[in-house]
Amino acid sequence: MLTDLLSDIRALVECESPSSDLSAVARSAAVVERVGTARLGVEPDWIVVDGRTHLRWRIGGGSRVLLLGHHDTVWPLGSLATRPYSVEGGVLRGPGCFDMKAGLAMAFHAAAGRDGVTLLVTGDEELGSPSSRELIEEEARRAEVTLVLEASADGGALKTERKGVSLYDVQLVGRAAHAGLDPERGVNATLELAHQALAVSALTSPEVGTTVTPTVSRAGTTSNTVPAEGSFSVDVRTRTRAEQDRVDTAIRNLRPVLSAAQVLVSGGPNRPPLEAESSAQLFERVRTVARRLGLPEPTSAAVGGASDGNFTAGVGTPTLDGLGAVGGGAHADDEHVLVEPLAARTDLLRALIDDLLADPIHQLETTGTHHDQT
Structure with missing residues (x-):
C-alpha cells in the first residue's frame, strides 16, 4: 500500500493548486478526480461554485460517514521549481504535501469499497471556504459523523478541539484639521483608534483560551493633518461558542471615547469552534480501534487554527480532525510528511470507518441531535 500511497501523493503534489487561481484549482480537481476514481471505483460529482471547483464522491448507499478534505494550497504557481516533490531519508517534501494532499491520498485508500461514505474535497479551504461552506x-447534516483528513498536530496527535474564528474591521471616524494651526478643531481618529484597540485587546481571556488581537491598522493621510479616519482589523480565537458570543457582543458595543468621534464595526464570527464535546466520543472510538489493531493509541491536541471541521461541528455533527499525515511545516518552507506512519494511519482510518459504519449511533447517541450554531 505504501508504494501506491506515495504514487498518489506525488500526482497530487505535482499539480499546483493555489486557492486564488481558479484555473489552477480546476486543473488540480481533474488530477484529484483521476487519482480518487482509480482508488474508489466511482466517479465524483463536480461542483463549481463561484468558479471554485469541489468534488464529491458518494460511495455505496446513504451518507453515514463524511470524509472531508481540500485540494487547494497556499503555494503560488512555480513553487515546485524551488520545492520539488522528493522522498529522502523517510521524509516526503513538496508544496501542499502536509496541508493536505497526503491526507487526500489516505482518504482514497481508506474509503475504497466502503458502503455509506461520502468523500468531499473542496477547493477553497485556505481562503476560509467562502464558496464551499x-x-x-x-x-x-446528512452524515452521522465527520472525519477530517487535515494533517495531524505535533507528534501525530489528533485535533480534538479547534478554536472558533471571528474577524472584524473597526472603523474610526474623526474630523480633519491642520495639525499645526488649529489641531483642537479636529477629532483625532488615530487617538480614537488607540483607545479602541486597547479596549478590544482587553477582551482577551487567557484562562479560557480566548485571544482577541488587533492586527492591521491604518489612520490619517498626511503628517500635518489631524486624521479624519482610520481602521484596524481584529482576529478573535475562542474555544467555546459562549466565548465567541461574549466577544462578539462586546465588539459590537464599542463606543467612542473622544467627543464627536464615531466607531463603526463590521465582520463577525467566521467559523464556530470545534469544541471538545463534539470530538470526545469519536476520539475514544479511534483509541479503541487502535488497541484492537495493536497500534499505538492516538493522542489528542487542542489547536488555535481552524479548518472545515469547525463548520461540521458547528451544525452538530460529531467531528474528529487531524486524521491525515504526520509531519510539519504547514505553509512554510520546511513543509514535510513523515513516510513511515502513512500506511499505519491509513489502516487506522479504514478500521475506524468500518467501525463507525457497523455501529455509529450506539456510541454517539448522547451527542444529541443536529443543530445549527451558525
Whole structure:
C-alpha cells in the first residue's frame, strides 16, 4: 500500500493548486478526480461554485460517514521549481504535501469499497471556504459523523478541539484639521483608534483560551493633518461558542471615547469552534480501534487554527480532525510528511470507518441531535 500511497501523493503534489487561481484549482480537481476514481471505483460529482471547483464522491448507499478534505494550497504557481516533490531519508517534501494532499491520498485508500461514505474535497479551504461552506454544512447534516483528513498536530496527535474564528474591521471616524494651526478643531481618529484597540485587546481571556488581537491598522493621510479616519482589523480565537458570543457582543458595543468621534464595526464570527464535546466520543472510538489493531493509541491536541471541521461541528455533527499525515511545516518552507506512519494511519482510518459504519449511533447517541450554531 505504501508504494501506491506515495504514487498518489506525488500526482497530487505535482499539480499546483493555489486557492486564488481558479484555473489552477480546476486543473488540480481533474488530477484529484483521476487519482480518487482509480482508488474508489466511482466517479465524483463536480461542483463549481463561484468558479471554485469541489468534488464529491458518494460511495455505496446513504451518507453515514463524511470524509472531508481540500485540494487547494497556499503555494503560488512555480513553487515546485524551488520545492520539488522528493522522498529522502523517510521524509516526503513538496508544496501542499502536509496541508493536505497526503491526507487526500489516505482518504482514497481508506474509503475504497466502503458502503455509506461520502468523500468531499473542496477547493477553497485556505481562503476560509467562502464558496464551499454551505456545501460542507449540508453534507455534515446528512452524515452521522465527520472525519477530517487535515494533517495531524505535533507528534501525530489528533485535533480534538479547534478554536472558533471571528474577524472584524473597526472603523474610526474623526474630523480633519491642520495639525499645526488649529489641531483642537479636529477629532483625532488615530487617538480614537488607540483607545479602541486597547479596549478590544482587553477582551482577551487567557484562562479560557480566548485571544482577541488587533492586527492591521491604518489612520490619517498626511503628517500635518489631524486624521479624519482610520481602521484596524481584529482576529478573535475562542474555544467555546459562549466565548465567541461574549466577544462578539462586546465588539459590537464599542463606543467612542473622544467627543464627536464615531466607531463603526463590521465582520463577525467566521467559523464556530470545534469544541471538545463534539470530538470526545469519536476520539475514544479511534483509541479503541487502535488497541484492537495493536497500534499505538492516538493522542489528542487542542489547536488555535481552524479548518472545515469547525463548520461540521458547528451544525452538530460529531467531528474528529487531524486524521491525515504526520509531519510539519504547514505553509512554510520546511513543509514535510513523515513516510513511515502513512500506511499505519491509513489502516487506522479504514478500521475506524468500518467501525463507525457497523455501529455509529450506539456510541454517539448522547451527542444529541443536529443543530445549527451558525
